[in-house]
Amino acid sequence: MVKICCIGAGYVGGPTMAVIAFKCPSVEVAVVDISVPRITAWNSDKLPIYEPGLDEVVKKCRGKNLFFSNEIEKHVAAADIVFVSVNTPTKTSGLGAGKAADLTYWESAARMIADVSKSSKIVVEKSTVPVKTAEAIEKILTHNSKGIEFHVLSNPEFLAEGTAITDLFNPDRVLIGGREENAGGLKAIQTLKDIYVQWVPQERIICTNLWSAELSKLAANAFLAQRISSVNSISALCEATGANVTQVSSAVGKDLRIGSKFLNASVGFGGSCFQKDILNLVYICECNGLPEVANYWKQVIKINDYQKNRFVNRLVSSMFNTISGKKIGILGFSFKKDTGDTRETPAIDVCKGLLNDKAQLVIYDPQVPEAQIFKDLSTPKFDWDQLGSTIQITEDAVAQSVKVVHNAYEATKDAHAICILTEWDEFKSLDYQKIYNNMPKPAYMFDGRNVVDVAKLRQIGFIVYSIGKPLDPWLKDMPAIA
Numbered sequence: 001m002v003k004i005c006c007i008g009a010g011y012v013g014g015p016t017m018a019v020i021a022f023k024c025p026s027v028e029v030a031v032v033d034i035s036v037p038r039i040t041a042w043n044s045d046k047l048p049i050y051e052p053g054l055d056e057v058v059k060k061c062r063g064k065n066l067f068f069s070n071e072i073e074k075h076v077a078a079a080d081i082v083f084v085s086v087n088t089p090t091k092t093s094g095l096g097a098g099k100a101a102d103l104t105y106w107e108s109a110a111r112m113i114a115d116v117s118k119s120s121k122i123v124v125e126k127s128t129v130p131v132k133t134a135e136a137i138e139k140i141l142t143h144n145s146k147g148i149e150f151h152v153l154s155n156p157e158f159l160a161e162g163t164a165i166t167d168l169f170n171p172d173r174v175l176i177g178g179r180e181e182n183a184g185g186l187k188a189i190q191t192l193k194d195i196y197v198q199w200v201p202q203e204r205i206i207c208t209n210l211w212s213a214e215l216s217k218l219a220a221n222a223f224l225a226q227r228i229s230s231v232n233s234i235s236a237l238c239e240a241t242g243a244n245v246t247q248v249s250s251a252v253g254k255d256l257r258i259g260s261k262f263l264n265a266s267v268g269f270g271g272s273c274f275q276k277d278i279l280n281l282v283y284i285c286e287c288n289g290l291p292e293v294a295n296y297w298k299q300v301i302k303i304n305d306y307q308k309n310r311f312v313n314r315l316v317s318s319m320f321n322t323i324s325g326k327k328i329g330i331l332g333f334s335f336k337k338d339t340g341d342t343r344e345t346p347a348i349d350v351c352k353g354l355l356n357d358k359a360q361l362v363i364y365d366p367q368v369p370e371a372q373i374f375k376d377l378s379t380p381k382f383d384w385d386q387l388g389s390t391i392q393i394t395e396d397a398v399a400q401s402v403k404v405v406h407n408a409y410e411a412t413k414d415a416h417a418i419c420i421l422t423e424w425d426e427f428k429s430l431d432y433q434k435i436y437n438n439m440p441k442p443a444y445m446f447d448g449r450n451v452v453d454v455a456k457l458r459q460i461g462f463i464v465y466s467i468g469k470p471l472d473p474w475l476k477d478m479p480a481i482a
């Protein structure tokens, strides 16, 4: 029986290993983590992350060929293949702060693997890492190996949160990078391929050299984020000209060379990956003497910041330039629907912007716990481009100005304005007439996700702003926004 150990039981390690265990009954999978609460939750009825379909997969395999444990060293020592799926956040201090990936967790995992191993192992980079990390990992492993053979592979993960299980069941591709130039490297690639081939068609398993695999992951995320910033930049022009961004992106996306996916204008992209990975790409370009390339990619994040600021400015300027003391109902806080994850969610920046203008916020999200929202709004944000523009809100101010409630009607009752910041399906079918009746007039709707039927809401009486859509006559008369 092949034994796999995965270090890191997070959004990637948990679902990925659960699917490997589910699809490969003859493989034994142990997912280990330093966090005791996380492992306890993986072993309970309430898993630590919300992901459609995950519960069923975990319940089918847990205790049979899937185990969650804090006994890291024991499971690493016993494994044939060790996946490393620890977090690789952006560095917040020291050399490369604000851009470079912080590989502290990765390095400590590699050193521990070298320390406890008594048999040869394949070590798989599952985390997203800077190109050439495998070289550093190889050095750590071989300098401490006591004669044991280690083969390092890069097998970046492409799942998106909210659709992790379907993405893992039916991936567009699986990428395996390894030392193609030697027999040991080729054998390691084949061993990992033998796992995936149990459910992924051969032609979707791509084998490359290590550096191509590492860089492909950063490049894929940069390309995806770049599409969103592109359509978001066009959304600003749509509002200025009377074009409709949904019509424009649909017409543009019909060109097969462009494609229709990932062209939804929004209040901005969020999530733990896009910004972090682009900043990392920017840093690598700078380190390799490529400032023009670095600046090109930096612009993707600048447009994303611009889009979030633009949304806040639009709201404030539409409401007579003052929201001080006004109640604003916030619908959605997670960075996208079908996840409770709030890492880099645009809702944080938007809410902080509104709080900075002294609004009273009442927030509803179907999956994000109240404590998480309070934590996110009072945690100082690292200023990635060091221009000092980041708004910091104190814990006291958050406690005084923010309320978290348990449904959309409660959040919007007596609100001067509503902001939709996550595209949860339930926001499409709310009774907006009832909501309108319970709001002071004029009643505003600021839809950051193009969820509502603009014409219908205008008919009810709302003043509606929807990203990239022709402006409400009321908004056209308001002062121009920055």
Ligand code: NAD
Binding pocket: 007, 008, 009, 010, 011, 012, 013, 032, 033, 034, 035, 038, 072, 085, 086, 087, 088, 105, 106, 108, 109, 126, 127, 128, 129, 157, 158, 159, 160, 161, 272, 273
């Ligand atoms: P996460 O923070 O949810 O999980 C990481 C886990 O690693 C944590 O539970 C942490 O306690 C654990 N950990 C850290 N150091 C450890 C150590 N030395 N030993 C044992 N456990 C340790 O992170 P995530 O979202 O799962 O992301 C992991 C990696 O995968 C990152 O590099 C990320 O960029 C990449 N990735 C994430 C996604 C995504 O959608 N979240 C998708 C693709 C790739």
Ligand code: UDX
Binding pocket: 157, 158, 159, 160, 161, 162, 221, 224, 228, 261, 262, 263, 264, 265, 266, 267, 268, 269, 270, 271, 272, 273, 274, 335, 336, 337
């Ligand atoms: C992303 C990548 O898609 C995935 O391949 C990678 O492995 C991890 O990073 P994730 O961040 O989980 O996945 O979600 P994704 O669906 O990419 O959405 C990221 C952000 O972009 C969300 O805030 C989403 O709302 C936003 N988005 C997405 C848009 O604003 N418009 C779009 O058209 C698509």
